[in-house]
Structures are given as C-alpha cells and as structure tokens.
Amino acid sequence: MAKTLVIYFSRSGENYVDGKIKNLVKGNTEIVAEYIQECVDVDLFKVETEKEYSNNYMECIEEAKQEIQQDSRPKLKKYLNDISEYDNIVVAGPCWWGTYPMSIFSELEGLDFRGKNVFSIMTHEGSGFGSSKQSLMIFCKGGNVMNGLAIHGAEVQESKKMIQKWAEENLK
Template sequence: MSKKLVAFYSRADENYVSGMLKNLDIGNTEVLACMIKELTGADVFKIEQEIPYSKGYNECVEEAREDQRKDARPKLKKNLESIDKYDVIYVGYPNYWNTMPMAVFTFLESFDFSGKIIKPFCTHEGSGMGSSAKDIKKLCPNAKVESGFNVYGSRVNSAKKDLEKWV
C-alpha cells in the first residue's frame, strides 16, 4: 500500500466567492484537502509563506500578481524534511493568475519528485486549472503528473462525490 501526502496552499480571510467578497474561516482549498485526507488516509502538510499575503482580497491579488511577475519563491514558514516515504502526493492550491501561488513553486522545487505520482487539485472562481498542471510537469519532470481536479471555490462543500471519483 502506498503512502500518500496532501500538500496544499489555501487562503482564508477575504475571498472572491460567487461574484462577491466574503470572509472565510477556512480556505476553499483546505476544505478539499481535508476531504482528500478523509478519503485516502493521507498525511497532510499546509504550505504557508513566512510572510503571508494581506487579509484583504484586493491587496492579496496585487501581492500575488507582483510575486508572479518577479517569479518569486517566497520563503515558507516551515517545510517537510523529506517526501521520500510518499508515493502519491496530492498538491492543492487556488488558481492565482492562471497557475499556482508562488509558494507552491517554492515547495515543489524543494524536493526531488522522481518516481512520485502527483495529483494536482485546484479551486477557482471560473479559471479552472489554468497552466498549473503544465507548470508542475516542468518543475517535476521525473514525476508522473496525473489529471487534475478542479472545482469552483464556492462549490467545494458539494464536491465530495466528484472528488471521490477522482481520488
């Protein structure tokens, strides 16, 4: 039996949900990560930047856009020592500017994913996976990157049946 990991980036605070700004206690991607943990028994690791983005949605959007423009690799609050014991790694994130938040790039570049299976999952409000799966393949060329799962952030609480099929 393979050992699984759910590594995810998620953002609570003010978010864009169903066409309006709404404060979330738990980010949408974290909701999915918890469902995957429940379905698979995987270990969980939350990817967090040492210096988080602003709590306000519009400020966060601009900070994330600037990090992407700079091709930044934000320092993480903490990281795993190793991913050696994992065979399957679910990598989750919200779609930021057509790809993953730059902190996810930092995480992926921290390890050798050779021989690993990566299953990306993404929350969004209309932009789907964007180029994130292609970006993961570039960052982890010796991993098997499987088809991703994406869902509107506003619909995560009703996504369990579709998530079960994908898992």
C-alpha cells in the same frame, strides 16, 4: 496500498467566491484537502508563508500578481525535506492569475519527484486548472503528472462526494 502526501496552500479571510467578495473562515483548498483525508489515508502538509498575505482580497491579488511577475519564492514557515516515503503527491492550491500561488513553488523546488505520481488540484472561480499541470511538469521533474481535479471554489462545500470519489479512484 500507495502512500500519499497532499501539499496544499489555502487562504482564509476575504476571497472571491461566486462573483462576490466573501469572508471564509477556512480556505476552499484546505476544505478539499480535509475531504480527501476523510476517505483516504493521506498525510497533509500545509504551505504557510512567513509573511502573510493581506486579508484584503484586492490587496492580496496584487501581492500575488507581483510575486508572479518577479518569479519570487516567498519564504515559508517550514519546508518538507524528503518525500521519498510517498508514492503519490497531490499539489493543491487556489488558481491565482492562472497558476498556483508562488509559495507552492517555494515548497516544490528541491524535492525529488522521481517515480512519484503527481496530481494537480485547483480551486478556482472560472479558471479551471489554469497552467497548473504545465507548472507541475516543470517543478516536479521525474514525476508522472496525472489527471487531477479542478473544483469551482463556490461549490467546494457541495462537492465532497465528487472529491472523495476522485480520491478513492486515484489515490488508493
């Protein structure tokens, strides 16, 4: 059986959900990662920045926009050093300005993806995958970027069966 690692970034607090600002106790992407872990034996690695994003949604999206414009790599609380034991790598995050949060790229840089199957999972409010697949092709050199899953954030709670079906079909 293939060994799988889910690398994910998730944000709780104020989020844009179904056309409104809502306070989430747990971020949508973290819920997705946990749904996957419930049905398939995977390891989870949560990407956490040293400097937290603002809890205010409008301020947070401006911070994210600045990071993208500056092509910055936020410092993380901890980094993975080695993914050699894994066959599959799932990279999961919210779609911010059409791509992953820059903290995801802080984590991916320097990892060796040769021979790995790499899957994109994006939670979004209408952007779908954005440019996440293209980003994975750039940052996961040598990896085989596979079809992933784009999940409407407002529907994450109701998507457990669909998420788990995808995981069982792709990660075992």
